[in-house]
Amino acid sequence: MRIVSWNVNGIRAICKKDFASWLKSSNADVVCIQETKADELQFPKNVREINGYNFYCSSAVRKGYSGVAVWSKVKPKSVHTSIKNEIFDREGRVIYLDFGDFVVFNVYFPNGGTSQARLEYKLDFYDYLIEYLKRFKGKTVIVGGDYNTAHFPIDLAKPKENEKVSGFMLKEREKLDDIVSMGFVDTFRCLNNDSNSYTWWDYKTFARSRNIGWRIDYFFISKHSLKHLQSADVESSVLGSDHCPISIAVF
Numbered sequence: 430m431r432i433v434s435w436n437v438n439g440i441r442a443i444c445k446k447d448f449a450s451w452l453k454s455s456n457a458d459v460v461c462i463q464e465t466k467a468d469e470l471q472f473p474k475n476v477r478e479i480n481g482y483n484f485y486c487s488s489a490v491r492k493g494y495s496g497v498a499v500w501s502k503v504k505p506k507s508v509h510t511s512i513k514n515e516i517f518d519r520e521g522r523v524i525y526l527d528f529g530d531f532v533v534f535n536v537y538f539p540n541g542g543t544s545q546a547r548l549e550y551k552l553d554f555y556d557y558l559i560e561y562l563k564r565f566k567g568k569t570v571i572v573g574g575d576y577n578t579a580h581f582p583i584d585l586a587k588p589k590e591n592e593k594v595s596g597f598m599l600k601e602r603e604k605l606d607d608i609v610s611m612g613f614v615d616t617f618r619c620l621n622n623d624s625n626s627y628t629w630w631d632y633k634t635f636a637r638s639r640n641i642g643w644r645i646d647y648f649f650i651s652k653h654s655l656k657h658l659q660s661a662d663v664e665s666s667v668l669g670s671d672h673c674p675i676s677i678a679v680f
Contacts, residue, residue: 430503430680432533433457433664434573434646436629436672440465440472440498446669449476457676458502459526461535463575465496472498485510489521496521497535497574503528512561517554531569531654534562538577542595551577551595555604559611569654571679572613575629575646575672580605580615583624584644596645613649616661616677626663629672637671648677 433455437443440462452460460482468488469477477484479500486498487510499508505526511518525534536558541548562570578601582588591597609615617626627642636642650658659678667674 430458431456431676431678432459432461432571432573432648433674433676434461434463434535434575434648435667435674436463436537436575436646436670438464438466438670438672440467440476440496443669444473444476448669449473449479451667451669452476452479452500455674457500459533460500461533461573462498463496463535463537465498466493467496468492485524485526487521487524490519494520495537497524497537499524499526499533499535501526512558514557517557522554523558531571532565534570534572534574536572536574536576538575540577540595541598541601548595548598548601552600552604555601555607559604559607562611568651569657569679570613570651571648571677572608572650573646573648573675573677576605577645578602578605579643579645580618583622584627586625586627586641586643596643608649612652614652614655616648616650616658617644617663617675619655619658620661623663627665628663628675632671646672646675648675650677650679654679 482500483504485508489495505528507527510524522537539551541551579585579597627644628646630637630642657679661677664674
């Protein structure tokens with residue numbers, strides 16, 4: 430099974446760049462996208478109704494903000510857009526598909542860079558989601574998406590310069606430590622030690638052409654299910670957003 434995740438920075442914007450063709454050619458069984466900035470009816474029909482895929486999405490109460498969506502070839506046993514917390518649910522940041530033996534989470538973690546209040550919101554979101562994941566103990570759980578945090582110095586081009594910048598603050602990085610401590614593994618780092626593999630580049634500074642980036646998009650998988658992991662990739666050649674897709678093959 431091939432699973433892809435991509436922060437598209439607006440579904441309407443990415444659709445103008447032939448997103449539907451990319452999805453059809455991705456050879457993915459599950460496609461997760463973040464930052465859709467749209468509700469279901471704002472997705473173009475040719476994207477909502479792609480032959481061979483079941484489509485699901487969750488949007489924020491606030492218009493044109495946040496949002497996640499999933500296309501899956503296999504119909505899940507159940508689909509959930511709530512993590513039982515109205516403060517977080519109202520931003521449309523989580524959708525997860527329960528297939529029975531395994532669960533796929535698509536998560537758009539908050540950005541903490543706009544204010545101290547949003548940084549605290551981000552940290553609280555991490556804490557709550559980590560606690561929520563405990564209810565799936567024993568299952569294969571895959572948590573993919575835009576984590577908005579680079580974990581280690583290897584995960585960004587300029588770690589020293591960004592130690593006090595949201596996205597690489599110690600208090601944020603420690604939340605990824607907490608995810609690891611509860612039994613999850615970073616799939617890409619499990620298989621790759623590349624120091625120049627990034628998933629996000631700043632538009633304003635034209636950072637992508639110079640590969641001055643951050644790796645802030647991840648697939649974490651339950652450690653006990655690591656035997657099912659076949660590959661993990663950063664698909665940096667795919668353009669269209671300030672992020673690039675990431676992918677894993679499992680089972």
